[in-house]
Amino acid sequence: MRKLALNDDILLKIEKPARYIGGEVNSVIKDKDKVDIRFAMCFPDVYEIGMSHLGIQILYDMFNQRDDVWCERVYSPWLDLDKVLRKENIPLFALESQDPVRDFDFLGVTIQFEMCYTNILQVLELSHIPLHASERTEDDPIVIGGGPCTYNPEPLAEFFDIFYIGEGETVYEELFESYKEWKASGGNRREFLERAAQIEGLYVPLFYDAAYNEDGTLKSFTPNNPYAPASVKKQVVMNVTDCPYPMKPVVPFIKATQDRVVLEIQRGCIRGCRFCQAGMIYRPTRERDVEKLKEYARAMLKNTGHEEISLSSLSSSDYSALKELVTFLISEFKDKGINISLPSLRIDAFSLDVMSQVQDIRKSSLTFAPEAGSQRMRNVINKGLTEEDILTGAGQAFEGGWNKVKLYFMLGLPTETEEDMREIARLSDRVARRYYEIPKEERNGKCQITASSSFFVPKPFTPFQWASMFPAEEYTRRASIVKEEFQAQLNRKSLKYNWHDAQTTVLEGVMARGDRRVSAVIEEAYRLGCLFDSWTESFKNDLWMQAFENTGVDIDFYNLRQRDAEELFPWDFIDIGVSRKFLYKEWERAMQGEVTPNCRMQCSGCGAAVFKGGVCYEGKN
Amino acid sequence: MKVRIKFRKYGALKFIGHLDVMRFFQKLMRRADIPIAFTGGYSPHMIMSFASPLGIGLTSDGEYLDIELARPVDSVDAVRRMNEESVEGIEILSLRQISDEKKMTGMTILSAADYLVSLKSGKLPDHWQELFADFMSQKEIRVVKQTKRSEKEVDIRPLIHQWEIKDQGILLKLAAGSRENLKPDLVMDAFLSGQDIPGDTVSFFYHRLEMYADSEENTGGFVSLEAMGHDMTV
Numbered sequence: 001m002r003k004l005a006l007n008d009d010i011l012l013k014i015e016k017p018a019r020y021i022g023g024e025v026n027s028v029i030k031d032k033d034k035v036d037i038r039f040a041m042c043f044p045d046v047y048e049i050g051m052s053h054l055g056i057q058i059l060y061d062m063f064n065q066r067d068d069v070w071c072e073r074v075y076s077p078w079l080d081l082d083k084v085l086r087k088e089n090i091p092l093f094a095l096e097s098q099d100p101v102r103d104f105d106f107l108g109v110t111i112q113f114e115m116c117y118t119n120i121l122q123v124l125e126l127s128h129i130p131l132h133a134s135e136r137t138e139d140d141p142i143v144i145g146g147g148p149c150t151y152n153p154e155p156l157a158e159f160f161d162i163f164y165i166g167e168g169e170t171v172y173e174e175l176f177e178s179y180k181e182w183k184a185s186g187g188n189r190r191e192f193l194e195r196a197a198q199i200e201g202l203y204v205p206l207f208y209d210a211a212y213n214e215d216g217t218l219k220s221f222t223p224n225n226p227y228a229p230a231s232v233k234k235q236v237v238m239n240v241t242d243c244p245y246p247m248k249p250v251v252p253f254i255k256a257t258q259d260r261v262v263l264e265i266q267r268g269c270i271r272g273c274r275f276c277q278a279g280m281i282y283r284p285t286r287e288r289d290v291e292k293l294k295e296y297a298r299a300m301l302k303n304t305g306h307e308e309i310s311l312s313s314l315s316s317s318d319y320s321a322l323k324e325l326v327t328f329l330i331s332e333f334k335d336k337g338i339n340i341s342l343p344s345l346r347i348d349a350f351s352l353d354v355m356s357q358v359q360d361i362r363k364s365s366l367t368f369a370p371e372a373g374s375q376r377m378r379n380v381i382n383k384g385l386t387e388e389d390i391l392t393g394a395g396q397a398f399e400g401g402w403n404k405v406k407l408y409f410m411l412g413l414p415t416e417t418e419e420d421m422r423e424i425a426r427l428s429d430r431v432a433r434r435y436y437e438i439p440k441e442e443r444n445g446k447c448q449i450t451a452s453s454s455f456f457v458p459k460p461f462t463p464f465q466w467a468s469m470f471p472a473e474e475y476t477r478r479a480s481i482v483k484e485e486f487q488a489q490l491n492r493k494s495l496k497y498n499w500h501d502a503q504t505t506v507l508e509g510v511m512a513r514g515d516r517r518v519s520a521v522i523e524e525a526y527r528l529g530c531l532f533d534s535w536t537e538s539f540k541n542d543l544w545m546q547a548f549e550n551t552g553v554d555i556d557f558y559n560l561r562q563r564d565a566e567e568l569f570p571w572d573f574i575d576i577g578v579s580r581k582f583l584y585k586e587w588e589r590a591m592q593g594e595v596t597p598n599c600r601m602q603c604s605g606c607g608a609a610v611f612k613g614g615v616c617y618e619g620k621n
Numbered sequence: 622m623k624v625r626i627k628f629r630k631y632g633a634l635k636f637i638g639h640l641d642v643m644r645f646f647q648k649l650m651r652r653a654d655i656p657i658a659f660t661g662g663y664s665p666h667m668i669m670s671f672a673s674p675l676g677i678g679l680t681s682d683g684e685y686l687d688i689e690l691a692r693p694v695d696s697v698d699a700v701r702r703m704n705e706e707s708v709e710g711i712e713i714l715s716l717r718q719i720s721d722e723k724k725m726t727g728m729t730i731l732s733a734a735d736y737l738v739s740l741k742s743g744k745l746p747d748h749w750q751e752l753f754a755d756f757m758s759q760k761e762i763r764v765v766k767q768t769k770r771s772e773k774e775v776d777i778r779p780l781i782h783q784w785e786i787k788d789q790g791i792l793l794k795l796a797a798g799s800r801e802n803l804k805p806d807l808v809m810d811a812f813l814s815g816q817d818i819p820g821d822t823v824s825f826f827y828h829r830l831e832m833y834a835d836s837e838e839n840t841g842g843f844v845s846l847e848a849m850g851h852d853m854t855v
Contacts, residue, residue: 001632002709008741012678017636025648025708251648253637305648305706337665360663 022095052258061246166235284614347393365404373423463586634710672727717850731798743823
C-alpha cells in the first residue's frame, strides 16, 4: 500500500485531506528506480484549482508516456497545512510518490496569473529549495517555469533556472535528452543550464544582464554567456491535430473547479482584441481535426467516467466545424446522461438552438462580453461586437425563453471617458428594455441582467502594452460612476452591477509589466506573510504596500507612466512571431478608434505567418 | 432490477468523505460500463443509494450501495470490471441481485453494524480489558448525544448488541440505521470518561466490518446485507 507523507493526525485535522493523498483514477505510479528523470509539476494554487488546468494534464500525460520520466503533481498547500509543514519541518511532497520535491530532477511551475507569485515562493521554500536560482546547487531540482505569465518572466527571473516560452509540446523531449546526457557526464549545474540555453524557446535568466537608464527604464538586456541567444523564440505546435492529448486525464476524488472532460478544439484566436494577451501570444489560430475530437470525446468520457464534457478555446464560435462537433456530442452523449457545456459561444440562432437542447433555459443564463459600453470604446479595443449584435442576440434569447443575461465589461481602458463608463449601465438597461418589449403574457417574469466589470490591466505583447494605468482610487471612482448610472436607469430593478477589486489590479499591473527589480517586492511581500493573493480571504494589500515601501520599488513608475514608442521593454527579448511594429500600429489605430479586421476577413500582416501554418495559410495549400 | 454492491474502503481512501465516495461510484459505473438506470426528468441521475455513510478517518470491510440496473449483468464479470476501473483503497467484493421492493433498500433495512476498535495512540491502563467489561456490565450508559439542533441525554447500552475483546481490540455490534444509530466513538468516549482518562490523550482507530438487517425469523438475530442477495449470471 502507498505510504503517505502526512500522518493520520495531520490529515484528519486539516481541511480537505484529499488534496494531499494522490492515488486518484488515472494518476501514474512508476518505480522511481527505473526512471532517469523525476519531474514534479506544480500549479501554485490549491488542488481544486490546479487540477482543473488542461495544460498540466497534457504535459503530465506526455511526460509519463516516456519510460524514462516519471512526472508527478504538486499543488500549494492551503494555509492550514502550510502552518503544519513549517512547524513540523515536513518538506513539501509530490502527490504520487509522496516523496519530497527536493529529491526530484525538475520542479516545473505553470504560471497562469500574476497573483500566484507569492505561492511560487511558498512552494520553493516548503520544498527546501533556495528561493534564488543563483543559490541553488547540484542537489536542488532544476526549477522551470511555463505558461502565459512567462511572456514577461522578468519579475520572477531571480527565482527560476529556466523559463519555457511557449507551448510545452515542442522541446521538452530535447530538454530531457540533454538532461540525461548531462547527468551521465557528471557536469555541474551551470553546464546543464548552458545546454538548456541552447535549446530553442528556453530562457535561462542567469545568463542575461539588465542595465537601466537614469529615468529607470531599461537601457539594455544582453546575454552574459556565449551559449545564451540574444532573442528567445516562442514555441508553437503547428500540427495541433497530431500533438499529444491526454486520453486518460486524472480524475480527482474531490470536486475540482473543472470536473469534466475538456476538449481543446483550437489554439489561438482570429479576433485581435487589443487588450487580449492570449489573442496575440497564441497566434496563429490552429484548429484540431473534428474527427479526431470525436474520437477523443468518446475515449476520454469512457476513461474518466465524467458526466460532463466541455469545449475549450478562446472563441469556440470561430471553430469551422463547430456545428458538426456539437451535433455529434448531442446525438452521441445526451441520452447517456452526459451534460454538454458550451462556453465562449457567440450568441446567435445556432448557439441558442444548441443551448436550448443541452441546458435548462429557465435556470441557465446567457453571457455576452461586450467588454465596453460604448461603440466608440469597443472600436478602440477592436471588439468586433456591435450593440445591434447584442440586442439582436439577447432578443432572440428572450423570445426563446431565457431571462437571465450576464454582461462582462472592462473599466479603465485607454481613452475611456465618463460617457463611455456611463454607457455600460445604459447598454445594460437597453438589454433589459428589449426583454420588456415582449408582451407581458409571453414573458417569463422579470429579467435579470447582471453586469460585471473588471479593471483593465495592460499586458505585454498586446497593442495596449504602451498604455498607462490609474491609481487604485481612480478605479474605484470609475466604478462608482457606473454604479450611480445604473441607479438612474429605468429598469434598475432588473439590473445588477458588480465590480472587481481595485487593489489587486494595481499589483497585477506591476507584475505584468515589471522588470527584474520587481522580484524584490514579491520576495518581501512573501516574507511579510502574503500568500494566496488571488483569494479574497487571504489577500493582504497593506502588507504588499509595506513591501513596496521596504524595497523602494515605485508602483507609479510601472503603472502610471506613459511609455514611449521606442522604449525597450523587459520582455522584448522574446520573439512571439507577432512583430512589435504590428503591435504599435494597432496601438495607433486604437487611438484613432479604427477597427482592424479579423484574421479570416483580411490578413493584417502581424508576423505570425512566420510559423507557416494555421489560419495564415488557410486555403493556401 | 436492483443489485447490491459490497465494497471495502481502506488505506488513504479513509480520507475521502461520503459525498466524494458517491461521486467516485458514479464515475466508476461509467468507466466499468455497468448498465445503471437513470431517473427521468430534465437532469437524469443514477439510481444509487448507500446503506450508511462512513465517516472520514474510518476504514471498512463491509460498505454497501444499492443500484438499479437497466439490464442484467454477470456478477463475477461486473465485479472484475469495476475492480479494474477502481483505485487502491476501494475494492468491490460482490454484486448481488436483491428484492425490487422499495422498502428493502440497504438504507431502509439497515439495523446493525460491526466495528473493530483498536488503540491508535496514547496508553490505556494495563487492566483495560477488565475495566471495559465493568463498563459494559452497567445497566445503563447515559451519554449526551449531539443532534443537529440540540443535545440530549440517551442510554446507549441497549444499542450495543454485542461486544467482545479480540486480540488487542474490541469488537462491537452496534445499532445502525434510520431508527437507532450508535457510532463507535461515542461508546469509547463514554468508556474513557468513566475512567477519568482525558479524551485527547488516547485515540482509537475504527474499522467497520459488516452491516446487517434484522433476520426475517424475528429472532432478534441479524443477517448481513450481502446475504440477502444472490449472484447473477448472464
